[in-house]
Amino acid sequence: ASGGAGGCASRPRGPSKDSVLLQLTAPAARRAAAGRLALPPAVTGLLAERDHRVRGRRARSVSQGLLLHAKSLAMAHLARAAEANESVSPGEDAQAELIQGLLDTIDEGLTTGMSQDFAEDQAEVNDQLQRIVQCEREMADANATSSAHGIAAAAAGEFAACQSTAADLSSAKDSTCGEAHTLLAGMASHPACSLANDTSPGALAAFIECLEERATALPGARQAHGECFNATTAHEGQVEMCQTKEHGYHEALCALRAFVAATCQLYQSCHTREADNYAGVIERVRRVEAGRQTEAVALVRSRCYLAIIQARATTLAGAEGQALLSTCEHLTMANLTTDMSNFTITYPPAPSASACQLLPPGDGAVSVDCEALAEARLRLPYTGLSPLPANASLQTSPRLQLSRQIVIGAVDSIMRLSGSSVLVCTIEDSRQLIMSNECFMVSEAGGELSESAPVSGALGSWIAAERLGHNKALKFGRDGRCEVVVAEGGTLTYRPAVNLLPSSTKAQFMAPMEEDRMVVCYDRSLKWNEHHEVRCGFVTDVNGTLSYSHDTLIVADIPHTWPEPHIDRLSDSRAMLCYGNAMRDQESAFCQLLAVSTTGIAKLGGPVDLSADIAFGLSRGEVTVLSAEKVLVCDIKACVVVSGAGSVLVRGDALTLPATQASAGRQFATVAALWNDQAVLCWVEVNHGSEYGTPYCAVAVVQGMTVTLDKEFPLAGDTQVRSYKASATSFGPGRVLACYEDRLTFWPEHERGEHADGCMLIHYAGAGS
Incomplete structure (x- = not known):
């Protein structure tokens, strides 16, 4: 403190050259001096590591000591x-001078450290x-x-230009057809040529002149028409053309809206996360800041007390x-005059x-059902797909090990619910101790x-869904009984089972x-x-009520069991039915083209024998529709391409599947569309x-009719x-989900462990729809 001002000096005098502090240059000497002068442990520790930077709790401990x-x-x-x-106790002057030098050392290191910490x-x-x-x-x-804005704007411009042209053409049509109507109406109002009963030459000549006059007007009438x-x-x-342009615009607008929704969601998540992190940083830094201020006050008060000494x-x-x-006792941060304040x-x-407002003005007001458009893109057969890019590579991941055992029944027991x-x-x-039918969802995100929690239904066997x-x-289950499964969020519910088909x-x-x-x-x-x-017919679901109608006999007098009639959609007006012989030595597989409309179902042409020169393995084959021109039918022994684009089915070249590594071969084939020219078998x-x-898969590639x-x-x-069956379903363009069993009862008792049932996403990386 200065003489009479009552304040604390901002910079007390430093130690003299011959001070005790400067004489204690060796660590051993510093420790010995500290022991003689009975310094507190914090100060003694600092003397032992005088050349090191002191920060945090240790610095505050030193300052408080x-x-x-x-x-x-x-x-x-x-x-x-x-x-x-005025006499001093032994060593007091030396101790005071040691503290003075130590404060100088701490002041230089601590203030610098505090500045860096700050x-x-x-x-x-x-x-x-x-x-x-x-x-x-x-x-x-x-x-x-993003290109989404540009694509949507271009599509909107094309649609608007198309509409403008259509309006001009509509006006031209109305004008042209109006003029034609006026011309023809005038001709209709002209007195008709009439010969009546007059047989005189003059009457006959007048009639001829009338016809000639009318005939001269016919070319103009035909031209106007x-x-x-x-x-x-x-x-x-x-x-x-405008309808096509409008569809393209709606597709682009839905893609833009999906991009905007995803971008806004990412932004909201980012802002929430970083704002929470900011609050955490403030809370932690405030604690550090308070300790640093306490440290600064302790150091200045120590200098103030030293001035008294x-x-x-x-x-x-x-x-x-x-x-x-x-x-000295009442010094605080508020009245410090040093830089530490x-x-x-x-x-x-x-x-x-x-507010995440990324949609251009007006786009949000356009009424379009994006969910319906997205669903249309996912419907089989896929339409509007470009060829796979050269860099598209097949990925066999991710894989999900299920938490439960599954027993796969009919191939159709796995199907897409959404995208x-x-x-x-x-x-x-x-045998598997799975006594009730269960359904659950496998989702990709x-x-x-x-996987979702399983929910048991009323139907337990012969399942097809x-x-x-x-x-x-x-x-559907046994004897024509069926139930509807509804997914709401991550939960499945069942509607009551009903008898819809004959027992x-x-x-x-x-x-x-x-839909x-x-x-x-x-x-x-x-x-x-x-x-x-x-037999075939329609099932409709109206206001939560199922109904079956338009029952039609397609094939009669089949002399064997299990024809397994597999039906697949080719287009809104066509379907293909395949059935076979699963119980006789003579293997066969037939397919029939069907016309489908709101008024009923009818056969187009006759059935085509797919097994005329190839052996199908005791079934009618598994079917997947790649396009109306490319339908792939595969079994455990062969694959064949069928075209349903014409008035009758046309069979292409068959592929006999190569021998397997196993000595007995394949069983229970399943096939699912991957692209408009590829499928997963x-x-x-x-x-x-x-x-x-062991379940295996491979990609079948269709080129032309091969x-x-x-x-x-x-x-x-x-x-x-150890599987009995595998099952697969198309999951959208370039995506197939396949599931497999691990039936523990097939393992020897001493080899049984935890079951490893699972599902895997087979997809193309780098492919887009």
């Missing part, structure tokens, strides 16, 4: 001054604040670099000494989340697969035609293994005397499983 020791020395010095005793903490606060701002920049950058016809045809063609007793006599002591962090308020979820239904099996509508499936129904297969409407074909058993027939390879094996098969790969990867 010095403060307490300096205060006790100052109070002792004041007490002696009050007794007018700068780092302020930078961390500022950096985290910028992370919040960066969320908005990233949103803006994503919006600026032709111009009206051409104007009408041009307008109708333009309207049809260095003052002479005569200066401290009376009330002045106590005033100086009080000044500026160590106050600035905490700018976090910016609020911006991100698939319904898997299993059948009861007493962010490159990962997940197919998509009925958005997040809704129809599931003599043995197997049924379905093909979705449109809430499907065509169903079933095997009606009139006499077991002697008299069966295939899966099967189980078994050994002699065994009914289980098919080739790529190299197979194990569906379960490196995991060893």
Whole structure:
């Protein structure tokens, strides 16, 4: 403190060159001096590591230790001054000078460290604040670099230009056809040529003149009609083109809206995350800041007490000494005059989340059902697909190990619910201790697969299921009984089961035609293994009520069991039915083209024998429609391409599947569309005397009317499983989900472990729809 001002000196005098501190240069000497002078442990530790930077709790411990020791020395010095005793106790001067030098050392290191700590903490606060701002920049950058806006704007421009042209053509049509109508109306109002009963030459000549006059007007009338016809045809063609342009615009607008929704969601998530992180940074830095300010005050108060120790007793006599002591005791950050009082962090308020308005003005008002458009893109057969890019590579991941065992029944027990979820239904099996039918969802999000909780239904065996509508499936069981499964969020619910088909129904297969409407074909058993027939009709779901109508006999007098009539949609007006012989030595597979309309179902041409020169493996084959021109029918022994584009089915070249690694071969093939010229074929390879094996898949490629098969790969990867069947379903363009069993009852008792049932997403990376 300066002489009589009562303040604390901003920079007390430093130690002299011959001070004790400068003489203690060796660590051993510093430790010995500290021991002799009874310094507090914190100060002793600092002397041992004097050249190291002291920060954080240890620095505050040193500062507080010095403060307490300096205060006790100052109070002792004041007490002696009050007794007018200027003598000092042994070592007191040396101790005071040691503290002075130590304070100088700490002042240089500690102040520098505090400044660095302050700068780092302020930078961390500022950096985290910028992370919040960066969320908005990233949103803006994503919006600026996306092609979705440009594509939508171009499509909107093309549609508007098309509409403008259509309006001009409509006006031209109305004008041209109006003029033609006026001309013809005038001719109609002209007195008609009439011969009546007058046989005179004059009457006959007048009649001829009338006909000649009318005849001269016919070319003009025909020309007016032709111009009206051409104007009408041009307008109708333009309207049809505008419908295509409008569909393209709606597709682009839905893609833009999907991009905007995803971008806004990312921004909101980013802002929330970084704002929470900012709050956490502020909370932590405030604690550090408070400790740093306490540290600064302790250091300055120590210097203030040291000034008392260095003052002479005569200066401290009376009330002045106590005033100086009080000044030291009441120093705070508020009245410090050193640079350390500026160590106050600035905490700018976090910016609020911006309104994510990325859609151009007017686009949000356009009425378009994007969900319906998205569903149309996912319907089979896929339309509007470009050839796969050269860099598209087949990926066999992610793979999901299921938490439950599954028993796969009919191939159709797995089907797409939406663009991100698939319904898997299993059948009861007493050997597997799975006694009730269960359905659950497998969903894909962010490159990962997940499963929902299973829900048991009323139907337990002979399950066949197919998509009925958005997040809704129809599931048939034994004897024509069925139930509807509805997915709401991540939960499945069932509607009550109903009897929809005859009780003599043995197997049924379905093909979705449109939302809430499907065509169903079933095997009606009139006499077991002697008299069966295939019938087809429509199932509709209106206001939660199922109905079956337009029942039509397609194939009669089938002399064997299990024809398994598989029906697939080719277009809105066509379907293909395939059936076979699964119980006789003579293997056969037939397919029939069907016309499908709101008024009923009819056969187009006759059935085509797909097994005329190839051997199908005791079934009618699994069918997937790649396009109306490319339908792939595969079994465990062969694949063949069929075209349904004409008035009758046309059979292409057959591919006999190569021999397998297993000695007995394949069983239970399943096939699912991957692209408009590719499909995934899966099967189980078994050994002699065994009914289980390893599930494999391969990609079948269709070119023209021929098919080739790529190299197979194990569906379960490196995991060893024992499967009876596998199942697969198209999951959207370039995506197939395949599931496989691991039936523990097929494992030897000593080899049984945890089941490894699972599903895998087979897809093309780099392919887009």
